[in-house]
Amino acid sequence: MDQQHKVIPLLLLLFQVLLVASQTDSQDYSGLNSLTESWSNKPQNWVGPDPCGSGWDGIRCSNSKITQLRLPGLNLAGQLSSAIQSLSELDTLDLSYNTGLTGTIPQEIGNLKKLKSLSLVGCGFSGPIPDSIGSLKQLTFLALNSNRFSGTIPRSLGNLSNIDWLDLAENQLEGTIPVSDDQGRPGLDLLLKAQHFHMGSNKLTGTIPEELFNSSMHLKHLLFDHNQLEGGIPVSLSTVSTLEVVRFDKNALTGGVPANLSKLGNLSEILANNPLCRESGASEKSYCKVPVPNPSFYSTPPNNCSPSSCGSDQVSREPKGSKSSSHVGVIVGAVVAVVVFVVLAFFAGRYALRQKTRARRSSELNPFANWEQNTNSGTAPQLKGARWFSFDDLRKYSTNFSETNTIGSGGYGKVYQGTLPSGELVAIKRAAKESMQGAVEFKTEIELLSRVHHKNLVGLVGFCFEKGEQMLVYEHIPNGTLMDSLSGKSGIWMDWIRRLKVALGAARGLAYLHELADPPIIHRDIKSSNILLDHHLNAKVADFGLSKLLVDSERGHVTTQVKGTMGYLDPEYYMTQQLTEKSDVYSYGVLMLELATARRPIEQGKYIVREVLRVMDTSKDLYNLHSILDPTIMKATRPKGLEKFVMLAMRCVKEYAAERPTMAEVVKEIESIIELVGLNPNSESATTSETYEEANAGNAQHPYREEDFSYSGIFPSTRVEPQ
Secondary structure, three states, X not given: OHHHHHHHHHHHHHHHHHHHHOOOXXXXXXXXXXXXXXXXXXXXXXXXXXXXXXXXXXEEEEOOEEEEEEOOOOOOEEEOOHHHHHOOOOOXXXXXXXXXXXXXXOHHHHHOOOOOEEEOOOOEEEEEOOHHHHHOXXXXXXXXXXXXXXXXXXXXXXXXXXXXXXXXXXXXXEEOOOOOXXXXXXXXXXXXXXXXXXXXXXXXXXXXOHHHXXXXXXXXXXXXXXXXXXXXXXXXXXXXXXXXXXEOOOOEEOOXXXXXXXHXXXXXXEOOOOHHHHOOOHHHOOOOOOOOXXXXXXXXXXXXXXXXXXXXXXXXXXXXXXXXXXXXXXXXXXXXXXXXHHHHHHHHHXXXXXXXXXXXXXXXXXXXHHHHHOHHHOOOOOOOOOEEOOHHHHHHHOOOOOHHHEEEEEOOEEEEXXXXXXXXXXXXXXXXXXXXXXXXXXXXXXXHHHHXXXXXXXXXXXXXXXXXXXXXXXXXXXXXXXXXHHHOOOOOOOOHHHHHHHHHHHHHHHHHHHHOOXXXXXXXXXXXXXXXXXXXXOEEEOOOOOOEEOXXXXXXXXXXXXXXXXXXXXXXXXXXXXXXXXXXXXXXXXXXXXXXXXXXXEEOOEEHHHHHHHHOOOOOHHHHOOOOOOHHHHOOOOOOOHHHHHHHHHXXXXXXXXXXXXXXXXXXXXXXXXXXXXXXXXXXXXXOOHHHHHHXXXXXXXXXXXXXXXXXXXXXXXXXXXO
């Protein structure tokens, strides 16, 4: 019995020791378990009783309390329960891009009084936005966009006095825009620190309140496009001197635009597809992008009307003269007119039938006939070097589009390997029915692809546009994607030297698109699966499916839809929807970090840019990056120039586009790194391209080399495989 009494205190002591050893507050651990017990696809290292001490993915702690829960893009499924309130010290909650997270947001979320950032972008949440969110006084970032939230915008959001970013776009919100009133109820006009109001693509109605804006506000981006707003644009809007972008397009706005609004020098206004842009003279304004449609009919002035065109309130009078003679003349004239009309109609019918037959035969023989005859398709594409293939040709070259010839697939459709009669290998990108573009868009893509020729860009061989099919034929690239090589899937050994050359090749290809293409081209989807490797492991930038031509008038253009791949997406482009070449620079910077670490941009909730920033210490050996560098590049010798390479990458992923280098500058810096390694960055010489000589007329210095514009006579090929 005495021994039992001795054992019990020992067990209690052991239990207390275990509690002390644990770095996670017991209440937080219990709350986290309760919150996520029904979730599927949780991170694999979420095991054990100590999230803080064990370094669970997506968890950050301070003094044993969980302060951050970041789990974006993990394919989580479940609901956000009231147990979230147990994490009382939480300052960051990010569950974005988990479409399996559904249901409503619990009112208890308002108990997280220390929350500063709440991001639930691109999930499946529905129901009303909880009023309790308005009690989160420390909140600076609120992003609930791209869900299925309904109901009205809560007035309580007007209590978020520290909010900088408010994004409720792409939901199903209804009702009016709330502003404060005499009864003491809050509204959005009280958010004086806010720089971003993103409310586009909802069902908001009513007018834009005059009280919504005042001179104390710091708004930069005001996005209320694609709603059902009425009335005029309030004069008070012009008092917000910090405005840069205003979007009210696709509403029902009438009236004029406040005169003082034009005095805001940095302002870009988009008001297209509103009734006010159909008013007299408005079509000439820069903010009205859609021209006023011409009237369907032309009305003859009343004093010149004929009997057939007079209105109901007008009478056609007979001219004075002999009634009998005029009647005879009228009858004879009518008979002659009828005979002539019948004869003309007969010959016109025969002519029309003959022309229709000719047109049908012409469309069968002429690959551009579909464009020539369809005014909605525009004129035939202006091609440079690309050729037309018939559907039957491509079916034969790909062995009837057999599965054995499939080398890639995605949301757009499939890619097949084909063999031309000359023996050239090609990649045939066949669009699925649901992903087809309009004829104009398809023509634009063909023209774009046929116009760019550079050794580091995948070349377009031809296209097919017939029998309801849209297909693009590219050169076939045999060694797959950079992603396959970094992951080990391709079996290609990627040492440090090869990675530097791949980085240089991809940079030169992008720099060409930005600097020498006319007009410049922004790729918009740079990632490791869009960098292909040829026979000599030279990089070729592929898949311009999301590319945008950038004419001078569109620099800093505000796009209607952000496109790209998460992890590579420029945060400034995502936040402002302003697309520039620097958006590609950001994606390229992420690609550089991927080359150094062989890690995907987002792995188990960890973002590669954030991870590098977390461990990077320039005062230590290799900048203290040993833990995240790819061991493969460390096996042989110390990778020379790695520190400069990483520093360049971090400059590319600066938060603000203005702080990032251009791709031309990136090319020069990578060339200097390769020279530091002891190699010649221009070791592969080739003939000079006429295009390059013209671009460099006058001995202008340029970051591109002559060999960049060489085109291999054989088509070593391409696989266009967006993931």
